[in-house]
Amino acid sequence: MKKLMVSGALALALSGALVAEESGAFVGVDLGVSSLTKAESDAQGSAYSYGTLRYGLVGGYKWFFTENVGLRAYVSVNNGANYMQSANAGNQFNTLLVHANVDFLNTFYNSEQVSAGWFAGIALGAGIHSGGVVKKNTAGFSNLSNISGFDLGINLGLRTLFGKHHGIEFVTRLGVVGASATGEMGPAKIDMSTNQLYSTGVRYTYNF
Structure with missing residues (x-):
């Protein structure tokens, strides 16, 4: 009888120590690096950027359907300046990314104070490009002054939650489709496309 009571108390203690993550709103900030490619149909061809700092x-809001499975929907705004390898020193390629995101959430570890898991999802929105490289390569071409447009990416990463409120995430975003435009200068035409090949970094979230 005594062993049974001890076993029951132990089981109750363990069950009380497992606190599943709850549904709710969240906000966050992120910091990382990225690489961008710029492709043109003229003699300049393609150029790739150096890894550069990004912040956002x-x-x-997140919904948990079980203690281990959930979804989240959120808006992200991320900004940074890439330096193209083919550009003159000081020429920047600024990229502001604005996305609506949906991620699948899976938690593989839960305790009283810490939970951990992974996520995967899509980012759908727009890439807004500006800077010296854009001005240099679009000068004189009609319809190319603004090469901003549709942008699609894949979100991947690991996430942890401490004390129900404070989250740390290791985030990677892979670019799938970037903005593109076609310009004209008399009989000459130029096609330009841009894509944020990847961005990777760390994100802090506060969960309400």
């Missing part, structure tokens, strides 16, 4: 904000 996120905010949204």
